[in-house]
Amino acid sequence: MLKEMVENVREKCPLIHNITNYVTVNDCANVLLACGGSPIMSDDVDEAEEITSICGGLNINIGTLNQRTIPTMHKAGKKANELGHPVVLDPVGAGASRLRTQTAKDLIDNVKFTVIRGNISEIKALALGEGGARGVDADVADKVTKENLAQAVSFAKEFAKKTGAVIAITGAIDIVADGEKAYCIYNGHPMMSSITGTGCQLSAITAAYVTANPETPLEAATAAVCLMGVCGEKAYERLTEQDGNATYRNYIIDTIFRLTGEELEKCAKYEVF
Amino acid sequence: MLKEMVENVREKCPLIHNITNYVTVNDCANVLLACGGSPIMSDDVDEAEEITSICGGLNINIGTLNQRTIPTMHKAGKKANELGHPVVLDPVGAGASRLRTQTAKDLIDNVKFTVIRGNISEIKALALGEGGARGVDADVADKVTKENLAQAVSFAKEFAKKTGAVIAITGAIDIVADGEKAYCIYNGHPMMSSITGTGCQLSAITAAYVTANPETPLEAATAAVCLMGVCGEKAYERLTEQDGNATYRNYIIDTIFRLTGEELEKCAKYEVF
Amino acid sequence: MLKEMVENVREKCPLIHNITNYVTVNDCANVLLACGGSPIMSDDVDEAEEITSICGGLNINIGTLNQRTIPTMHKAGKKANELGHPVVLDPVGAGASRLRTQTAKDLIDNVKFTVIRGNISEIKALALGEGGARGVDADVADKVTKENLAQAVSFAKEFAKKTGAVIAITGAIDIVADGEKAYCIYNGHPMMSSITGTGCQLSAITAAYVTANPETPLEAATAAVCLMGVCGEKAYERLTEQDGNATYRNYIIDTIFRLTGEELEKCAKYEVF
Numbered sequence: 001m002l003k004e005m006v007e008n009v010r011e012k013c014p015l016i017h018n019i020t021n022y023v024t025v026n027d028c029a030n031v032l033l034a035c036g037g038s039p040i041m042s043d044d045v046d047e048a049e050e051i052t053s054i055c056g057g058l059n060i061n062i063g064t065l066n067q068r069t070i071p072t073m074h075k076a077g078k079k080a081n082e083l084g085h086p087v088v089l090d091p092v093g094a095g096a097s098r099l100r101t102q103t104a105k106d107l108i109d110n111v112k113f114t115v116i117r118g119n120i121s122e123i124k125a126l127a128l129g130e131g132g133a134r135g136v137d138a139d140v141a142d143k144v145t146k147e148n149l150a151q152a153v154s155f156a157k158e159f160a161k162k163t164g165a166v167i168a169i170t171g172a173i174d175i176v177a178d179g180e181k182a183y184c185i186y187n188g189h190p191m192m193s194s195i196t197g198t199g200c201q202l203s204a205i206t207a208a209y210v211t212a213n214p215e216t217p218l219e220a221a222t223a224a225v226c227l228m229g230v231c232g233e234k235a236y237e238r239l240t241e242q243d244g245n246a247t248y249r250n251y252i253i254d255t256i257f258r259l260t261g262e263e264l265e266k267c268a269k270y271e272v273f
Numbered sequence: 274m275l276k277e278m279v280e281n282v283r284e285k286c287p288l289i290h291n292i293t294n295y296v297t298v299n300d301c302a303n304v305l306l307a308c309g310g311s312p313i314m315s316d317d318v319d320e321a322e323e324i325t326s327i328c329g330g331l332n333i334n335i336g337t338l339n340q341r342t343i344p345t346m347h348k349a350g351k352k353a354n355e356l357g358h359p360v361v362l363d364p365v366g367a368g369a370s371r372l373r374t375q376t377a378k379d380l381i382d383n384v385k386f387t388v389i390r391g392n393i394s395e396i397k398a399l400a401l402g403e404g405g406a407r408g409v410d411a412d413v414a415d416k417v418t419k420e421n422l423a424q425a426v427s428f429a430k431e432f433a434k435k436t437g438a439v440i441a442i443t444g445a446i447d448i449v450a451d452g453e454k455a456y457c458i459y460n461g462h463p464m465m466s467s468i469t470g471t472g473c474q475l476s477a478i479t480a481a482y483v484t485a486n487p488e489t490p491l492e493a494a495t496a497a498v499c500l501m502g503v504c505g506e507k508a509y510e511r512l513t514e515q516d517g518n519a520t521y522r523n524y525i526i527d528t529i530f531r532l533t534g535e536e537l538e539k540c541a542k543y544e545v546f
Numbered sequence: 547m548l549k550e551m552v553e554n555v556r557e558k559c560p561l562i563h564n565i566t567n568y569v570t571v572n573d574c575a576n577v578l579l580a581c582g583g584s585p586i587m588s589d590d591v592d593e594a595e596e597i598t599s600i601c602g603g604l605n606i607n608i609g610t611l612n613q614r615t616i617p618t619m620h621k622a623g624k625k626a627n628e629l630g631h632p633v634v635l636d637p638v639g640a641g642a643s644r645l646r647t648q649t650a651k652d653l654i655d656n657v658k659f660t661v662i663r664g665n666i667s668e669i670k671a672l673a674l675g676e677g678g679a680r681g682v683d684a685d686v687a688d689k690v691t692k693e694n695l696a697q698a699v700s701f702a703k704e705f706a707k708k709t710g711a712v713i714a715i716t717g718a719i720d721i722v723a724d725g726e727k728a729y730c731i732y733n734g735h736p737m738m739s740s741i742t743g744t745g746c747q748l749s750a751i752t753a754a755y756v757t758a759n760p761e762t763p764l765e766a767a768t769a770a771v772c773l774m775g776v777c778g779e780k781a782y783e784r785l786t787e788q789d790g791n792a793t794y795r796n797y798i799i800d801t802i803f804r805l806t807g808e809e810l811e812k813c814a815k816y817e818v819f
Contacts, residue, residue, distance in 0.1 A: 021587070022568040022571055022587075023571050023572055023575055023587045024572060024575075026572060027572070063587070064587050064588060064589060064590075065588075065590060065593070066589065066590040066614070067590060067592065068614075093586070093588070096586070096593075096596070096597060096600060097588070097592075097593035097596040097597055098592075098593070098596065099590060099592045099593040099596075100593065135561050135584060135585075135586035135597075135600060135601065136585075136586050137584060194579050194580070194803070195576065195579065196572065196575035196576050196579060196585065197572070197575070241804075242784060242797075242800060242801075242804065243800050244580055244799060244800030244801065244802070244803025244804050245576055245579055245580050245799065245800070245803050246576060246580070246795070246796035246797070246798075246799035246800050246803070247796055247797075247800050249576065250796065
C-alpha cells in the first residue's frame with residue numbers, strides 16, 4: 001500500500017497551499033519539493049480563496065500564530081471544504097496559550113479537516129482541554145509508550161470520531177487513526193527532536209500525501225508518517241562524528257528527496273489496531 | 274565583460290535593502306553575502322526610507338505578500354528612485370492571485386524598476402494580463418523553448434520598452450533583455466527547480482550586480498543570471514547518490530561564495546539577439 | 547568555570563521564548579536545540595505573557611522590526627521581569643533607523659535586561675546616540691582593536707553600569723562586561739561575518755546560558771560568546787576548498803551540537819579586565 005502512495009505523490013505533484021509559521025516555512029517548502037509535491041505559501045486574507053482554489057490541498061499550521069492570519073485560515077479552510085480539497089491542521093503549541101488552543105478549536109469547529117497532526121500534548125489540549133504542553137514540545141508525562149499504547153489508540157480513535165478527521169499523534173511511537181482503525185508506527189530516531197520543525201515538515205508532507213491519495217486518507221497519512229520516520233533513520237546512518245542537528249536536518253530532506261516507494265514499503269514498521 | 278561584473282560586486286560590497294517574503298529570506302541574505310554583497314531586510318513602513326537611504330540598491334519581492342508591507346514597497350521604491358538607486362522587482366506569484374498581480378502592476382506604474390525578474394508565467398501575467406501561473410511556478414504551456422525563443426525574445430524586448438526596465442525571464446532557457454538587445458542564457462540544471470527560492474535568490478543577487486555595475490544594467494543582470502546557472506551546474510557535480518535538494522541548496526550557495534570572475538567568464542553560455 | 551556553564555544548559559534544557567526576526571529565526575531555533583536549550587517562537591501580543599510564563603528565559607531581537615510586535619516585546623519583557631526570568635536584548639540595526647534605535651531605547655527604559663548583545667555600532671547608537679551602523683553590520687570606524695581595547699572596555703563597563711545589564715559587544719574581539727569586570731574574548735573566525743545571523747544565534751544561545759546559570763550572568767554570557775567563537779574556529783577547520791558560507795553555517799551549528807564543556811574550557815581564549 002505504501003509504495004503506491006509514494007508514487008502517486010511523485011506522479012501527481014500536488015500543489016499545496018500552506019498557511020504556516022515563519023520558523024520552519026523554508027523547510028516545509030523544501031520538504032514538499034523533496035517528496036514530490038509543490039508548495040505555495042500565502043497568508044493574506046485577500047488572496048486566501050484564490051490561492052486555495054488553484055491548489056489541490058491546504059496545510060494550516062498555527063506556529064507563530066498572529067491575529068492577522070487567523071481569518072485567512074478560516075477563509076481558506078472553508079474554500080477548501082467547498083472545493084473538496086483535503087485540509088491538514090497542525091495545532092503547533094495548542095495548550096501553550098489560550099490563543100493557540102482556542103484558534104485550533106475554532107478551526108476544528110468551522111472547517112472539516114482531513115487530518116489533524118500534532119504531538120500528544122497538543123492533541124490532548126484540543127480533545128480534553130488539558131494544557132500540558134512544554135512550549136511546542138510534548139510534556140514528558142503525556143508520552144505514548146508501549147505500556148499506555150492501547151489507551152492512547154482509543155483516545156486517538158475517539159477524537160477521530162468526534163472530529164471526523166484522521167488523527168496523527170507523533171512522537172517516539174506514532175499513532176494514525178480514524179474512528180475505526182489505527183496504525184502504530186515505530187520508525188524514527190530520537191535525534192529528530194533536536195531539529196526544529198520535523199513536525200511541521202511532516203504536516204506539509206501529509207497534506208501532499210492526502211491530496212495525491214484522496215480516497216484513502218488514513219493510509220496516506222500513515223505513509224507520510226512512515227516516510228518521515230524512515231528518512232529520519234536513514235539520514236541518521238549518514239552522520240559522521242562531527243555532524244550535528246544542522247547536517248541531520250539537511251540529510252533528512254535529502255533522504256526524502258531520494259526515497260522510493262519500494263524502500264518505504266521495506267523499511268516501514270507498523271502495527272494495525 | 275562578466276569577469277569585471279563579478280569583481281565589482283566583490284570590491285564594492287553593495288548594501289541591498291530587501292523587502293521580501295519569509296519563505297526564502299534567509300537564503301536571500303546568505304546568497305547576497307556569498308556573492309560579495311551585504312543584506313539588510315526591513316519591511317516596516319516607518320523605517321523604509323531611512324533603510325533605503327543607507328543602502329545602495331533595493332530588492333522588492335512579493336512572495337507571501339501581505340497588506341502591511343505594500344505601502345513599504347511603494348515608499349522604499351520611490352525613495353530609491355529619488356536617490357538614483359537601482360531597484361529590482363521579483364513578482365513572485367503574479368498571475369496566481371489578483372492581489373499579487375495588481376500589486377506588481379501598481380508598483381511598476383509608480384516605481385521605475387531597473388530590472389524585473391520572474392518566470393515566464395509571472396512576466397506574461399504582468400505584460401499581457403494572462404494568469405497562467407501554477408502557483409509560484411511557471412505554467413508548462415508558457416515554457417520558453419528553442420522553438421518559440423525568437424517570439425519570447427521579442428516579447429521580452431517589448432515589455433522592456435514599455436516598462437523601461439531590463440526584463441529577466443528565467444527558466445530552462447533564460448532571457449535578459451532591454452528594449453534593443455537580449456541575452457539568451459543556457460546555463461543551469463533542471464534540479465534547481467527542486468529547491469525553493471532559487472528565483473528569489475537570483476533577484477537578490479541581481480540587485481547586488483546592478484548596484485555594483487550601475488552603468489550597464491543589462492549586462493549586470495545577465496552576469497547575475499549566468500552566475501546562478503553556472504553555480505547550479507557546478508553544485509550539481511558535487512552531489513553524491515545520497516544527496517538531495519537540501520544539500521544541493523547549500524552547495525549552490527557555497528559555489529556562489531567561491532566562484533571567480535574568470536570561472537564565470539569561462540562557463541557562461543549565452544547568445545545575443 | 548565554562549565547563550559547568552555548558553553542562554548546566556545541557557542538564558536543565560532551558561525553554562526560551564524568542565520574539566525575533568524572520569531572517570534568522572530558523573537558525574536561532576536550531577542553535578538553541580544544538581546548545582541544549584529548547585526554543586519557542588511567539589510574537590502575538592495576546593499570548594506574550596502566557597508564553598513567557600511557561601518559559602525560563604526571554605530573547606528579544608529587533609531584526610525586521612515591525613509595529614505589530616513592539617507591544618509584544620514590552621509585555622513579554624515586563625512579565626519576564628515580574629517572574630525573575632533572564633531577558634536578553636539583541637538591538638539588530640540600532641543606529642540604522644530611528645524606529646530601531648528608539649524601540650531599543652524604549653525597551654531598555656522599560657524592561658530590565660540581563661544581557662544586551664550587539665555589534666559595536668549598535669551598542670554605540672544606544673549608549674551615545676551615534677548612528678554609525680552600516681545596515682546591520684558594524685561600521686569599520688567603530689571597530690574594536692588591540693589599540694582601542696582599553697577604551698572600549700571602559701565604554702562597555704559604563705554602559706553596563708547605566709543599564710544594569712551585562713553588555714556583550716561582539717566583533718573580531720568580543721567584550722563582555724558588567725559595571726565592574728570585563729572579559730575580552732579572542733575566539734572566532736573572520737568568515738563568520740559571511741553568514742547571516744551569527745549574532746542573532748549568539749543572542750539566543752546567551753539567553754539559554756543566562757537562564758541555566760542564573761547566579762552568574764557575566765560568566766554565562768562570556769561562556770556563550772566563547773562557545774560561538776570556538777565553534778566558528780572548529781567549523782572552519784572542517785571546510786574543504788569547495789565549501790562556502792552555506793556549509794559553514796551548518797558546520798557551526800553542528801559543532802555547537804557536539805561541543806563539550808571540556809572542549810570549551812580548553813579552547814576559549816580570553817583575558818579579564
